[in-house]
Amino acid sequence: MESLINVIEATMFRKRIMVLVAFVLASIFLVFQASQIKLDAAFEKHIPLNHAYMKTYLEYRENFGGANNVLISVCDTEGDIFNESFFSALKGVHDQLFFIPGVDRIQVKSLYSPSTRFVEIVEDGFAGGPVIPANFQPDPQGLAVVKANIEKAGIVGSIVADDYSCAMVKASLMDTDPQTGARLDTLVIAEQLEQQIRGKFEKDNISIHIIGFSKMVGDVAEGAKGVVAFFAIAIVITTLMVFWFCRSISLTLLPIACSLVAVVWQLGMLSTLGFGLDPMSILVPFLVFAIGVSHGVQMINSVSKLVSKGATSKEAAQMSFRLLLIPGGIALLSDTVGFLTLLSIDIGIIRELAITASLGVAMIILTNLILLPLLVSFIHVAKVEPKIADKNKVTVWDVMSSFATKRIATVILVITAVLYVAGYYYSQDMKIGELHAGAPSLHETSRYNQDTFLITDRYAISVDYMSVIVESPADSCTFYETMDLIDTFQWQMENTAGVQSAISLASVAKIVNAGYNEGNARWRVLSRNQQTLVQSIARVPSTSGLLNSDCSVMPVILFLEDHKAETINRVVDKVKVVAQALETDEVKFKLASGPVGVMAATNEAVAEAQTPMMLYVYGAVTLLCFISFRSVRATIVVIVPLYVVSTLAQWLMTALDIGLTVSTLPVIALGVGIGVDYGIYILSTMSIKLREGYQVQEAYLLALKERGSAVLITGVTLAIGVSTWFWSDLKFQVDMGILLTFMFLVNMIAAVLVLPAIAAFLWPNKK
Template sequence: MAIQTEQVDAMPVVSDPKNFDKNSGNLLERLVFNNRHWLIGICALITILLAFQLSKLVVNASFEKMIPQNHPYIKNYFENKKDLPAAGNNIRVVVENTEGDIFNTNFLETTRQINEELYLTPGVDRPWVKSIWMAGVRWTEVTEEGFRGGAVMPDSYDTPESLQKFNSNIRRAGIVGSLVGNNYKSIMIVLPLMDTNNETGKRLDYGAFSRDLEKIRTKYESASQGKIKIHIIGFAKLAGDLIDGLYLMMIYFAVAAVIAAVIIYTFTRCVRSTLLVIFCSLVAVVWQLGIIATLGYELDPYSVLVPFLIFAIGVSHGAQKMNGIMQDIGRGTHKTVAARYTFRRLFLAGATALMADAVGFGVLMLIDIPVIRDLALTASFGVAILIFTNLLLLPVFLSYTGVSPSAARRALNEDVVESRGRGLGSLWNFLDRFTERTWAIRVIVVSAILAVIGLVVSSQLKIGDLDAGAPELRPDSRYNRDNSFITNNYKLSSDQFVVIVKTPENGAGTYETLYEIDRLSNILRDVPGVQGTTALSDNIMQTVAGLAEGNPKWLAIPNNAMMLGGAVQWNLTDNPDVVDKACSIVPVVVYLTDHKAETLDRVVKVVEQFAAQHNVKERQFLMAAGSSGIDAVTNIVVKRANRTMLLYVYAAVTLLCFITFRNWRAVLVAVIPLMITSILCEALMVALGIGVKVATLPVIALGVGIGVDYALYLLSVQLDYQRAGLTLTAAYKRAVLFTGKVVALVGITLAAGVVTWAWSPIKFQADMGILLTFMFLWNMFGALIMIPALSHFLLNKPVADSETVNMSEVSFATEEEESSVEVQKECSNNY
């Protein structure tokens, strides 16, 4: 797999393809180019078939795919999910009266209609809907005769008396701050969701569900002429907003394609070859998406970014093939022969570089989060496809079309000019200085300082979300503005951490269990970041006190089976969300001030410690449910996977470099710039306020896997010149003279493919775009500057090799091409 030239001799100029031996080259070359029309026909057929499959492509997001399903805490949630309808995936809809309070007949009638439409929306788990309009939301009070109660909403609400009764019922029900706003200007409707659409039986389509909610919002806000506002939060709405953002990303994809085309054309000044490079890269994207659709996979807010990467990688590799063909045609070689020469020189290097890209994607498969594994799988499809579209199909196309003769002549003229130190040659000459001791020391010192500063700053890197609301979206998004309104006007936070208390049937109503639940609730209330808790034990105490004429002395859990039995039965009837029907599952709901990693860590540690001390066979305190409970587990998995992922990706890249270079010093020269870039990327995350989470976890792995391409191309050429007996300075000068453009082109093209993400309405996509752009560009500069500097200390002597070819023995087709420029050109073309 080593990327090297077995010979450094120049390939003869063949202007007439009849004089070329079609049976020359390896088996793959002969198979491809001796059957060019068949290859194009087969690829065209595959493209058409997979293009038709695009109609089956589904854009969706899944609540369950974004959580680590194999973690023990998440398994607890799935095992008890059916008994925890309010502790998982739900939607909160708040209807606000902008011109008064809720005690208005017209406003209440409007909310009743909204409640009915929401109740009938496909995907809603209707028995568990909670609002003032649901019969299950009741008030109770203690009288001399015992308990008295009823539904919060009276039979009528069109008279002052009925509205006054409604007001009284709200207070007696204790729902201010939960289902009614603190200022009595809004009401909340809580909609637990099912995994499937109850009308079609298919998995719930969050995009369609979100659009249904928007239709309801638009309908009633427009009809009220601004008198009411509807605020909606919950995972399904968030997922719907993300899906809407995906369609906008398609526009950015088109912009990225135009930018890439401009960059390639600026480099080549050849329209036909530029269009072919873009076309073959787009074919790779079509194949990738078609295969995804055929296999039944979906595009989600994470995997939708993969086509951008595949396109950018394809363009960068295509540009290298085009550059090789352009140089051969410029020397007079026929386009068909030039295509074969370029294939001969670049296929192995390209395939090895794509393997390095695959390493960055493949490592992500180790992360126990389905959405990340899907991203890795779809990316792996794309990388494999690039071998066909950009390493095989593109050279075949160019063998028919060739490149513009004027562009080929221009490329050769530029090379001559640059070899004399003019134009870009002045830049290449400047880079040569980094092989000198003084400049190399400066680079090493500056790099070391940057690495130390980066390590210090990156030590502050946080795990999880760092912002309030939904960090996946912009702070000024409609969703986050809705979340801010609800947080400011309701006592109970939307950040809920749920501890699952599991007992045998009817075990939840025993004194011992209720006492332990109350003990845990009291401990959690003292944890910083906890607003409050609710559990069955609280309801039992209220019920027992009510049975004792409201005497506060009875506000406790009695060790009396008869009293407890009556209180538990009362809650089974009136409060089914605090205990399941079998009286064996009790959710302890912890309301948090935020879902930052520090807050979640504190709660997790307290619950883990309590469970270790109080779990017995008859009673288990299990984590975790609720949005924040699932966030906490996700943070645990992300924190563990972050370092493990880096270890694996660097181990894989190091192994690949060792196989390629067969020299441990060269491996260090290639890997050290990547490590510094990784450190600086983490420091940049701290500076930008970006935490390590599901969205940003893949970035560093991708940056390392793709970034090593620069070293593979530049260092391989340098080492081959050194094997041929040249000094480090001479070897690097010749290598950078003819690969510097390619390295810069790859870096700029890759960055152009992802920089458009920065304008995405989805914040985590913007974060990924900024970080990847930084890594691609910084890796490029690291390769051009640090490789010569590190080589001065590690590779300063000629590299011994059994296959060393004396440069003086190199022969060329014509005397005119025996200049030193042509010698360098021919040697570098082997890559």
């Protein structure tokens, strides 16, 4: 290894100009590539496609619509909907949505849809027609007819608000753009919904309220633009902190510039490989910048100390390169492998986050461990005469070195053990999934969530629904036994806490059967007579979403009170129990479709991935530490503090009501990957001194003098940088900011407090 480092060092510094030219050429190419990168927020990236629920969802999405829906509530702010201006706006919204590319036109439904019909019982049997007749005129007479038809159709609470203040326009989105054949760009859809519908029709007394996955992602992407501002603030804060540390403009600007180069290279490589940025991975470039600065500070710290000992800038750069290539490379390799473990999670958005973060850290190896020392070798680093220390004066490092004495170490380890036990106990209450109402990525005060609350409040049905797919042989809906199973299943689920209401072909057939008997409630049952049963379902079209063309698949749609983790888990568990009790060889109940079905699959995928991900992260970091230090003791003192901090982070999530979700699950891996850097840098110096025969406390004191300032300044700088996320418009960014701030700070504290305390017991003092 040493001979390899010698070859790399000699080649690099003897041919500095050629190496720098190669960096410049690569930067020009990657800057151009980075300029081509686009935001990418496809729906399928957010779901675990190989999960059993999602296989069911994908199989029947074409027949029954998917979870990628758009709901637009058109409201009259001054009264009810029965006026000319409202119906003019409603028709405009319906027509505009119908012609937006990517909208499944068959699935567009509103009062103006031909499939929105009413049926009434008359002396001769049934009569009916479209709710809005073909000759409709928005005059008092025409509006009175429509109002009567709405009541006959039984769509108050679903298509029309309970208080008649709003009417709904619903649609499903396709997977591909029918005009281009490319994957549907949800961000373009969100922009069209905002400009062509809300911007065009929201005026005077008409208000437009839009919800759905595409609109939510659009609002998240809009909020993500604020990341640029946070990035700029982080650069300013980091620059000031680095200058305060080194008191040199040139040594401040170089690590900042190299870290920015790493970010540009990362974006350029992503674009070259065909990836885009989604609203979650758009945060990663900031982390790459922060990690780059932390390693850059170690480099300039080493250069400054060597120059103060009499070395020239070039000599100091070469020696620093030799000193930091192994510990810095191992630390960054640990970061990379830690991020790559996220690939084990079968959710596209997390896998792309893993690739994005890993590419960024790989770029740091080139820019901050190679480019930075090369650039430093060209500048003049002022020699700072070391202050003559007063041997009788106790310094901060002297006090901190006492952490490596057994007496103090015992106290530290006891406190650490108590915190770990408390953290482990309370972390068992950490919930999987979302814990708050509305779209979890956005604050409750956001326009999107306010629209969600309005729709939930004014309509009888919830926007949180899940479809349980009932599979059976063809024409099964004509058999009483099959329909009775569906009816029994629906009744069981309607009486489950958290289920607001339910609908199925069986429940509709009972209503129709009563209609054939003068509306008598006693006849609201499933007929055992096959001909009567066929008569009951004959008027239910396959476009209703309650059956397919050959009646072999009949969903039961469950409307939930909310999408909180506890509600979803309770309902899903009940579905499994009831389905197992009712299933036969021919009739199967399969989870799940609809928005809540997607959430349930995602929650289960996150829960299943949590333990393996942690094992992979710690396994990889442990292996790399062992290879680097070739010592079990050294590996233990680095890994144990990391594990304690990870447990405390889960306790913090429980205390702050932050659920383990797609956005928070990667934070633990990111925190471990970045947190290991502190311990590796301290131990790399400390282990050398231990091999030279120093006592544990003396070795730790020398490590603090060599690396302590850089470790403390990087920990604080990283924490301050991500703490600016507390003011983000995105709720998930706030949660990530809280967790990363905690992990950056506490991992740094653990590295200077717990690491030496463990070392005090693992390395016996030599006499």
